[in-house]
Amino acid sequence: MKNKGKHIGFVLFVVFAVLPFTLAFGYALLYSFGIIGVVNEGFTLSFWKEVFTSGTLGTSFLYSGIIAAVGVFLSVSLALWVVLKFKEGFNNKYLSFIIYMPLAVPGIVSAFFTYQLFAQSGFFARLSYQLNWIETAQQFPDLVNDNWAIGIIITFISLLTPFFILLYLNIYKDERIEELSQLSRALGANKKQIALKVSLPIMLKKSWVLIVLYFIFLLGAYEVPLILGQESPQMLSVLILRELKQFDLTKTSEGYVMAVVYTVVIMSATIFIFSRKKLRNNAY
Amino acid sequence: MMQRFLFFLLFAITLFLMSCENPKESRNWKQASWQEIEQQANDTTVNFMMWQGSPIVNDYINNYVKPTLKEKHNITLNISSGQGPEIVQLMMGEKQAGSEKGQVDMVWINGETFFQLRKIEGLWGPFTEKLPNSQYIDFNNPFIGIDFQQEINGMECPWGINQFAFVYDSIKTPAPPKTLAELETFVKVNPGTFTISNDFSGMTLLKCYMAELSGSPDGLDGEFDQQKYDTLSTQLWEYINRNRKYFWKEGQTFPKEHSKMDQMFSSGEILLTYGFSEGGIEEKVLQGLFPESTKGYAWKNGTILNSNYLGITYNATNKAGAMQVINFLISPEAQLKRAEPSGMNANPVLDISKLPTEYKDKFEKITARQYGPSLDELSENAIKEPAPEYMLNIYEDFRTYVIEK
Numbered sequence: 001m002k003n004k005g006k007h008i009g010f011v012l013f014v015v016f017a018v019l020p021f022t023l024a025f026g027y028a029l030l031y032s033f034g035i036i037g038v039v040n041e042g043f044t045l046s047f048w049k050e051v052f053t054s055g056t057l058g059t060s061f062l063y064s065g066i067i068a069a070v071g072v073f074l075s076v077s078l079a080l081w082v083v084l085k086f087k088e089g090f091n092n093k094y095l096s097f098i099i100y101m102p103l104a105v106p107g108i109v110s111a112f113f114t115y116q117l118f119a120q121s122g123f124f125a126r127l128s129y130q131l132n133w134i135e136t137a138q139q140f141p142d143l144v145n146d147n148w149a150i151g152i153i154i155t156f157i158s159l160l161t162p163f164f165i166l167l168y169l170n171i172y173k174d175e176r177i178e179e180l181s182q183l184s185r186a187l188g189a190n191k192k193q194i195a196l197k198v199s200l201p202i203m204l205k206k207s208w209v210l211i212v213l214y215f216i217f218l219l220g221a222y223e224v225p226l227i228l229g230q231e232s233p234q235m236l237s238v239l240i241l242r243e244l245k246q247f248d249l250t251k252t253s254e255g256y257v258m259a260v261v262y263t264v265v266i267m268s269a270t271i272f273i274f275s276r277k278k279l280r281n282n283a284y
Numbered sequence: 285m286m287q288r289f290l291f292f293l294l295f296a297i298t299l300f301l302m303s304c305e306n307p308k309e310s311r312n313w314k315q316a317s318w319q320e321i322e323q324q325a326n327d328t329t330v331n332f333m334m335w336q337g338s339p340i341v342n343d344y345i346n347n348y349v350k351p352t353l354k355e356k357h358n359i360t361l362n363i364s365s366g367q368g369p370e371i372v373q374l375m376m377g378e379k380q381a382g383s384e385k386g387q388v389d390m391v392w393i394n395g396e397t398f399f400q401l402r403k404i405e406g407l408w409g410p411f412t413e414k415l416p417n418s419q420y421i422d423f424n425n426p427f428i429g430i431d432f433q434q435e436i437n438g439m440e441c442p443w444g445i446n447q448f449a450f451v452y453d454s455i456k457t458p459a460p461p462k463t464l465a466e467l468e469t470f471v472k473v474n475p476g477t478f479t480i481s482n483d484f485s486g487m488t489l490l491k492c493y494m495a496e497l498s499g500s501p502d503g504l505d506g507e508f509d510q511q512k513y514d515t516l517s518t519q520l521w522e523y524i525n526r527n528r529k530y531f532w533k534e535g536q537t538f539p540k541e542h543s544k545m546d547q548m549f550s551s552g553e554i555l556l557t558y559g560f561s562e563g564g565i566e567e568k569v570l571q572g573l574f575p576e577s578t579k580g581y582a583w584k585n586g587t588i589l590n591s592n593y594l595g596i597t598y599n600a601t602n603k604a605g606a607m608q609v610i611n612f613l614i615s616p617e618a619q620l621k622r623a624e625p626s627g628m629n630a631n632p633v634l635d636i637s638k639l640p641t642e643y644k645d646k647f648e649k650i651t652a653r654q655y656g657p658s659l660d661e662l663s664e665n666a667i668k669e670p671a672p673e674y675m676l677n678i679y680e681d682f683r684t685y686v687i688e689k
Contacts, residue, residue: 036380037376037380038376038379038380038404039403039404056688119553120553121547121548121551121552121553136476137476137551137552137553138475138476142533145533145537145539146533146537147536147537226540230536230537231482231537231538231540231683231687232537232683232687232688244373245369245373246679247396247400247675247676247679248676248679248680249372249376249400249403249404252376
């Protein structure tokens, strides 16, 4: 019976996950070589050559990687700090409600919210104007569609931090870190030593895989950088969609080249992470 | 004997099924009379893909066109949302899949999409001559019969006509720039208040600038000229790069869409915006987005005047119904309703002099716009849409030589 259930699960996985993905990937691959496509004229390597010589994809990978890494790093750091500092506070009904509320907010809404608050014509700029801190909108610091992707990172933090807080609160409880900390204190460790040598290593080790997965998730984010990013460089998904929808239909295949490269890189990274048994077994 | 009978039976069934296969669409509608088309269109459903970004346009379609079509022609009109790129993507996908029964029967397009759809042979036609109401349209008007420097040849039916206009607040900016030289001074005096959107509107603006650099309003007319483009575009990118430090966000980035520029204009972040439909001023002032002191004008060398069109998809399952709907949309009645100042306030695409007296009077009685300029006021400075290759190159080069520089 159990075996039968396993089989059905496997079949469903193949039918609903593997098959559509494989077909879509095959379609993109054929399109990227010009084999299919209404305006394409047959097999060619020119689209691949164009993508690799232009350097736009490389820049976008680097740019997306840095933003995703900074976003994850700051979110995890903030969540760890909040959990270790205020863990008792989460027993308070209202405080926990405020912390968990952003979990229910979709990315696109969050991005608009950031725009309304931080744009040069947004809430804080208007407040600064009313308080006579600035005289024109241009004097307000550039926080959205900016060079440093500050708006994107702020939104990523607001989306990820509540999740990591929830995760670390559970790890803290399940791994009995409170008891371990008391034991360490009894053995003479100070607060800093407890945090650095006991709490943090356990929490990070247990959440490592999720941190990496969230990094990959942010790497492929679309709505947030679409609304808050700048026109160049662009994050990967925004760039790929732009190439796919461009006015010059003869260049649509370049978008498929980028999509194929992106998929191969992300799939390889994911397989590599999950094939490392040690990490998987230790993961939360 | 039995085998032979079975063979015949199978053959008969196959023949029957083949004859049943959509008998309506096996007809050649290009040869049919209007009466036959009308009969066929009766009691059918037409799927119309259109841009749904304007509440006023949606109101016109949902509360006037749909019920009137149902009442007069017994046609149910289904609307699906999608503009240029979505329509092209859908058509490309259906072509790729060899789909003979399209999801959509008719589409609302402009020259940009017409060019793309023609490239993939995504439109059915010619059909405009079939429509009785096309007699009221002056196809010899170059702003109507020619789209992006190419004759429409009955493959799309004009629905509206409008001009690109600049928009400013007359209180904040009493003397807005009207030439590239004046714009250069303007951005230096008012840094951060001007930008170019990286979309259709922004590219249209660049075409207007390029026409000015050519030295005459019709400098870009005719077929695409690579040498002319190279010379003029080099000058244009040099002009923009020289002045971009005075643009919005010091010219380090450009807004993705024109709608964002309208928002920034309404919040006072920028002082100058632009757009088709004579800048869309009337609608936005009435909505409360723009202040009442908003005014519009054409560039001294001219701004682009063009039409928007209705097309029938190559694989439409209800071509007769689509023709009936398009014929209704260009009827004097529907165009009059579309022109009402309290409604869409759109310029009729009909030649008023060709209309029956009853409608002539009605069109002449339409009250003038309160805020935005009329097409007549701007028409002196109207220029034609250049060949599509200009747009193709400008899109690409604006990114390469300006955005990514």
